[in-house]
Amino acid sequence: MACLFRWLLRLAAALILLILIASGLAYYLAAQSLPEYDKQISLPGLSAPVEIIRDNANVPHIFGSFGASDEDVYFGLGYAHAQDRLWQMAVLRRTAQGRLSEIFGRRTLESDLFVRRLDIYGLSQQSVSAQSVEALQSLKAYSAGVNARILEINEDALGRGAPEMFLFNMPMAPWQPADSIAVMKLMALRSSHHLQDEVLRARTSLALADPERLQDILPDAPGKGITTLPEYASLFPGLPRYASAAPLPPKSSLFPVSPRGFGGASNAWAAAPNRSAAGGSLLANDPHLTLSAPGSWYLARMELATGGIIGGTIPGIPAILTGRSEQLGWGITASFLDDQDLFIEKLNPDTPEEYLTPQGYQTFTKRPSIIKIKDEPPVTLTLRWSENGPILPGSLFGLSAITPPGHVVSLGWTALDPHDTSLTAAIDLMRSSNVSQAIAAGEGFIAPSQNLVLADRTTIAQKTIGAFPARDARHHSKGRLPSQGWQRVNRWLGRAPYAANPEFTSPRGGILGNTNNKILQRPFPSHVSYSWGDTQRVNRWRRLMQSREVHTRDSFMEAQLDTVSYTARSLLPLIGADLWFTGSAAEDGSREKQRQTALTLLSEWNGEMNEHLPEPLLYAAWLRALQSRLIADDLGPLASEFSQVDPLFIERVYRNVEGAGSWCDVRQSAPQETCTDMARLALDDALIWIEERYGPALESLRWGDAHQATQDHETLGDVPVLRFFVNIRQSTSGGDNTLQRGLTSGKGPNPFQNIHAAGYRGVYDFADPDSSLFILATGQSGHFLSRNYDDMAQLWRRGEYVPMSLDEDLARAAAVGVTKINPRN
Template identity: 25%
Template sequence: MKKLKKIVVVIGIVLLVLFTSLFVYLQSTKPQYEGEVTIKHIDKKTTVYFDEYGIPHIYATNQKDAMTVLGYVHAQDRLWQMELLRRIAPGRLSELFGSKALANDTFFAGIGIDEDSEKKVAELDKKSETYKLAMAYVDGINQYIENGKTPIEFQLVGVKKEKFTLKDVYNIFGFMSFSFAMAQKTDPLLTDIRDQLGMPYLKDFGIDGSLGTVQLKNYKEGQGKTKKNEAQLNNYTKIATAVARLLDQSPVPPFIGSNSWVIGSPKTKNGKVIFANDPHIAFSQPCTWYEAHIHTPDYEMYGYYLAGAPFPLLGHNREYAYGLTMFENDDIDFFQEEQNPNNVNQYKTSDGYKNYIVRQKIIKVKDSTSVTLHVKQTIHGPVMNGLLTTLNSKKPVSMTWVYTQQKNQILEAVHRLSHSKNVNDFYNGVSLIAAPGLNVMYGDAHNNIAWIASGKLYKLDKSVNGNFIMNGANGIDDKREFLDFSKNPSAINPPWNYVYSSNNQPEPIDGYLYPGYYLPKDRAQRIERFLVSKNNWTAQDVEKMILDNTSTNAAKIAKVVVSSLNKTGFSRLEKEALYLMLNWNGENDLNTIQSTIYNKFMYRYLENTFLDELGDEKFSALLSTHIIKQIIEPQITNDNSIWWDNCITKNKKETRKEILTKSFRETVSELEKQLGSDVTMWQWEKVHTVEHQHPIGKIKALRSFFNVGPYAVAGSNEVINNLQFGFASDGIYKVKAGPSTRRIIDFSNVENSMSILPTGQSGNPMSKHYNDQATMYAQGKFRKMKLNKKEIVTTSTKLLFEPAN
């Protein structure tokens, strides 16, 4: 017994020592928010004040010093995130995560972002301010890598720190630009439906642009002035499903959508512009944006930075504010190539057969042998066969992407946006972006407002439909007429005194409706109704608006459904659910019951309507596209839709009433099993939650340490407070994406402008700023973006950067 006690004591001591050592080690990895740091390559002392949310306010004597220090403090909070982001485009995640990341690496290494980044860096003007400031930022990151603390994630995955390069910066921009695109999810699926089922099945899909009933209004006056066989068919959908899966499973979140609106001075109570923006991005931990405020004698900007990006994509100062939403234009096309039957190394063009260009890429895989990738390339771009493991057809499909095939001065553009002197200068900065397509929003202290769409836009031949995979050999489908930037949609100081974007379609220009993958009218209609309704807007009004959870279109659809049901034999519970839906105003608050019923019904309706014709894979692909959101309202009200009939049943033709009734009864039955027979207990908060996931938090034992949440949240799909989830059969709606920040800048009181992040400023789990905004965000609260130095100094810790001798 004594011996056993000794063993227990020894084990206890060993465990205590281990836990103490682990605790001491974790404490040692915390970011440094006060004290002194000696750093090379700065001219003068630079002071950083970290406010109560860990946001650095950098006061320097020149911009180069400020950028060097920014790189350093950014790295100490987000080095792991930087490491992940820079590895995606060149296909280097497998070095961290092994073979489970190989599919991701194969695809991204193959589409050519890394090669394009190298080319763009070589073309940079090395004497330009853009280059010098970007290199100063990279130098700051590298000084932290050399002298700073190593994040715990590096220890857990067993990777050594490597110096950052400017090519890494471009690779980060490249990945984020690709994640904006929707063509890779949509075109292959539509091609399959057309070829397998026929064009009548696409009538409800509005691919002619007919569903864009709420369009962004252009205003050009005074612009720029102040004031075939089943095996092959299935392979097309495999492109859509494979790319969607890669993006969904990526450890770095893709951009999804966004809202922004700028209210002109005649419509505000204080006679100054009010700016609002909430870019929608897939949730992750750490969250997407890093906030930093820079002040030098000749420059000031409060910016929102991607990890590893030297200039902010969102920002404001006392003079102007800017932000963005996704344009959703079409900048990717797929081509079915025709291989030479007598030479596997050639493909057909309108000028005869040409040889494939072959690039070789080596992907290193942790704990395994390296993989050598041979990427074929045509005049259109890389061949997808071999890059996507699901695409096994012998008929090659290539991909054309504006980002890698057009001059794209994205680093210069982002620098220009954050250093503009006026709206005209800002407009010229936007013109430098060939891809991605963005709605860039602007407002300033001089009462100018603007919406400007970026992107190198083009027209196809009138005989060609870009919604489908095109013919790569006929010399017609690949002809593109690139348009001058003056033809991009925009509105500068329009007479209606507001601009907005919620990823909806712009009006035609010169009679041409720009093709794209736009989102439905729900948010656009709601935003426009708000903006038109009053002329005395305040920042507090905008705070309420940015948190609006109501979908009048969902309420309208619910009433249409209820009126269409065959109610014969309905149970008590079905009648209660029906009554609730009939009296729903479209709110999606935490205690709303109708949201739970509506979204469960939506899945059952979609499944009962589309699954029989499409099968599991195509149905899953359809649910991942923007098209499914567009078609619900027109299709569900169309008695004559071809989709109502269940093609599996014989000698019977189902009707709209039958499918909707079947879906509604299944909804109530399944909710009773899931949440009980008391309908008042079916609150939205029980099924609609968000958890901000860290890549390593997927390991169950480490989940509570790295992940943040879960939290019950209000909001829903396609409301202004757009907390997005996929339609799910289990009735559990795990929010995947939403506002990556909510920002409101009031130029009548710019020092009290408001914002919030989904979790916190730091990516270090030991920092008190890792998740200190998470509860506030879930509850719809805001905190200040400080510009007033006196206030900053009195509420902050101080970290002094001394120049090394």
């Protein structure tokens, strides 16, 4: 027995030793790819030396030496991107190419199939020749910088450039200009949403017993809007009247289309000098994207011939997309332009390879595409295009439920342009020195469509950039539902002139901005959209902007970080109108007592979605339970698609706008329920859910415990053990409809996790430009062993910023490393 014990002890010791050795080896290999920032190196692709100064926030300040060109500075940006985010860039490129399955296997096949059908990479290759000479030179120089870093990694055995490269065998091909264009198109795809909106509107139209109720559950933004719309069933009579597809299978985290409601968003506002305390223009911007680690944004400063520029870039794209120079600041918000249409294509019953057009039956444009899958045989996909766009399979987005027999669905989308000059426009914008030049530069921008908010030293402006589809005024569904592709009136008529894009310059009040709200009302087809991103935040923004005669950098920061929910302030009095202080005395621990405690807390709450308070969790759980009760009987399985609480829907129901109060009655039950009944039942649902999850002590609840920011690694975030090193989680304030927006997931066991927020914040002050500030949600590095992987996360959470200065001396004084790159002949 003693002998057996000794051998078991030796075996355990040997095992522990092996684990320690393996762990040490893994750490050593992973650490080899940590970038060294303080060095001198010679690399091919330069015409003159370049210097990259890393300040104490690890922001690269890129300078060319005497005799250097702008192309050398772009080379430096490509090198810096590849130093810190090589894995992220590799995944983005493979996503756009539809080649993820070569690395990740069948779990990403759905993504590859979809992207190949859109031919994103093929269109990007065609778009290279459409760029201006200057932009193409910048793209080539940027690519040379990326490739120089790849060469350095290979020559010096720098751990394959990223620790993920050891876990996934991903050969890194040289970067090309088409890759950057493809990443830009991928950003457009991730921020698009009208495809999903059209499908959901059609499915909901079919599911509702009373078609008039469609305007309640999918309401228009406030203001004069469309008054009539055909029922989807009337356009395609062959469909089942109450069709609703089964819930869609969960997508891979790398699937390039965001769920409905999680596309692009953002805040941006500007103040003219007459509304600024210091007499200089002010600009604030915080773009909202799905949170991840590393984040989408990367901070950089470039010293070009036109001067220094600094701000937020996306690795893979050689442009500062939001930032400032000495003369100009620019910010972006999602415009929600309706730039996508679904077309139902009628097949020839005798020849399914033909589809009906206004000129008769035509043959689909077809070509094969082979998708390689790790450890499995390849899949051959036949790509089909009609005159309206690529054909999509019924398995995507629930399309099968709205497609009549003998028909298929095609997608019209402005980003599917083989002459996409968006990157040229982005590079021209950086070289602009005033508002008028910046607006002119935006003409070449195709997708994603954005509201460009601008400020120079004297002027502020907002211009919507991106291609506007020109539609026929007689369009059957006004672009809101899938339409008959063979009808001429439904087809696009090209692109509307850039001059027709909404523009606001030098407003009389001296302040302008956008929170994804409806910006104007124009009749179809001159409209921008019928589906806007947010109807709530703008009310709080308007109040904050008008509460002061003049603004400062600090007041703009306070607005970015504001967590007061206008929505909570407006909805709680409605849904609780008959519940406040009306209950009889109740025993401790009883359901009635819990309800009274919750109502008392909410009645004394000011609507601030602070992470340390219990009221935001009570409010959010109540509203979620209420919407679920209101729609469950009418929509059935389709109700799961409405995971986000829509304030306009709740308000219409509780104000009984055009009979919307009928949602409160459960059609399948004998008694007639009132809206007060539904509010009380929903509150009980919420309290039961909270007690099961957090316990019965309502006063000790913390919103931040539920509202955790989930900045997860897209490929390693679910891997046991590793996920504790690569995922960043933190308690956050804000909510779905606050200016400091933290959009909740709405689904699963953690429905209030913060999964979509401002990954970048910037405030630019032209009274003292070097006092401008910015911050990222994570950090500059994509390497999880780097201290810069998450060093900004807590600053971001606390609402702090880092300096955004173009002062070279300040950058050198605080440098944590200087990389000098010399040309290699």
